[in-house]
Amino acid sequence: MSRNLVERVLWKLSVERSSKNRFREDPRVFLAQFRLSEEEVECLLSFKVGALQCMGVNPMLTMGFWQELAPDRSMRLYKERLGAIDQQRAAFSAALKG
Amino acid sequence: MGKVVGAFWVPHNPVMYVAPEAPNPTQREAVHAAYAxxxxxxxxxxxxxxxxxxxxxxxxxxxxxxxxxLIGTGDIEGALGSLPGLDKLVTQNNEQLAGFIAQHGFDNGFDWAVARSFSVDHAVSIPHHLVVKPAQQALGYELPCIPVYMACAVDPFLSLKRTAELGREIRAAVEAFPADERVVVIGSGGISHWVGTAEMGRVNEGFDREVLAHGVAGDLEALCAYSNEQIIGRAGNGAMEIRNLICALAAVEGGKGEVVGYEAVEPWVTGMGFLAVKPS
Known part of the structure; x- marks a missing residue:
């Protein structure tokens, strides 16, 4: 995985409104403009935030990506995707968008 | 000749604005009292x-x-990323002093990145909102604000030793400045918090109080002895922000701290420590 390229994509999706809109319209078309591998594209399309972090992607970017663009923006689900154990899911607050 | 007359450690926790009622009243009042x-x-x-x-x-x-x-030497605006209840930052820079600090650094082995205009994020706007702005109201005049940003949250990280050196360099530059400035340095950040990871919501009070104790003792050597792995493992990726605290402490000649407040605020996902630093 090209961590640098994936972080570039996620950063654009965090801060650029036009990129967010294009991703929402057709994520596969948006991602096609970058030289991402199939695995990387799949991780992004499926919001595999745990896999992204395992590959070294900065957690602030995965969280921002999830909060902005995931179909279900529940932070509880986000933490489940990261493999959080029960206690870790409980150690969580409504503070963070559910 | 200028002087660094003091420093503070304060958190810049955006969750406070997103979910102001999340902690119990006692805890959130204690946090706001510490800022005040x-x-x-x-x-x-x-x-x-x-x-x-x-x-x-x-x-x-x-x-x-x-x-x-990085040092912001020109106009400042912000914050990027709106938070409910956090007004858009309106402040002026001290362009003469900021430019002097940058040049002093260039002349002494500190190659600052310079932003001649700069949009800050909540790392500056929250301390400004909760500390600088109320102080301005009490003082009756506007306090110019110079933003300094260090690589804490995104790698490659600045080494802790270098953050201390940068604090000392800021002090040297202020002291070399021709005008009689009274400068206060606010280290903005932490202490323990996990951001965007599975552990998010955990707070390590033991680590936080250890860091505060080093601040009270003015023990820069102990603070700089943490490895990145130790910080992230014990206190989360967000705790890498102790760099900002180290820089502020080092900016004060013989600086020693007094704990103004500490709350382990799990609903705000952060160990929130407050320190006031005075010169010896």
């Missing part, structure tokens, strides 16, 4: 300029450019 006490003590220092040392959160700087340490 820092503001009161800032007034007592009769400052003429504030330097806020913070860090980007992968908002301001992208993969195309990740500055190790």
């Amino acid at each position: 006490e820092c503001a009161r003590r800032l007034v007592e220092l009769e400052p003429t300029t504030v330097i806020i040392v913070g860090n980007d959160h992968y908002i301001l700087f992208g993969t195309q450019c990740l500055p190790r340490y």
Whole structure:
């Protein structure tokens, strides 16, 4: 995985409104403009935030990506995707968008 | 000749604004009281300029450019990323002093990245909102604000040793400045918090109190002895922001701290420590 390229994509999706809109319209078309591998594209399309972090992607970017663009923006689900154990899911607050 | 007359450690926790009612009333009132006490003590220092040392959160700087340490020498606006209840930052820089600090650094082995205009994020706007702004109201005049950003949250990280050196360099530059400035440095950040990871919501009070104790003792050597792995493992990726605290402490000649407040606020996902630093 090209961590640098994936972080570039996620950063654009965090801060650029036009990129967010294009991703929402057709994520596969948006991602096609970058030289991402199939695995990387799949991780992004499926919001595999745990896999992204395992590959070294900065957690602030995965969280921002999830909060902005995931179909279900529940932070509880986000933490489940990261493999959080029960206690870790409980150690969580409504503070963070559910 | 200028002087660094004091420093503070304060958190810049955006969750406070997103979910202000999340902690129990006692805890959230204690946090706000700590900010207010820092503001009161800032007034007592009769400052003429504030330097806020913070860090980007992968908002301001992208993969195309990740500055190790940056000083804003021109106009400032912000914050990027709106938070409910947090007014858009309106402040002026002390352009003469900021430019002098940059040049002093260039002349002494500190190659600052320079932003001649700068949009800050919450690392500057929250301490400004909760400490500087109330102090300004009490003082009756505007406090110019110089933003400094260090690589804490996005790698490659600035080494802890270098953050201390940068604090000392800021002090040397202020002292070499021709005008009689009274400068206060606010280290903005932490302490323990996990951001965007499975552990998010955990707080390590033991680590936080250890860091505060080092601040009370003015023990920069102990603070700089932590490895990145130790910090992230014990206190989370967010605790890498102790760099900002180290820089602020080092900016004060023989600085030693007094704990103004500490709350382990799990609903706000952060161990929130407050320290006031005075010169020896």
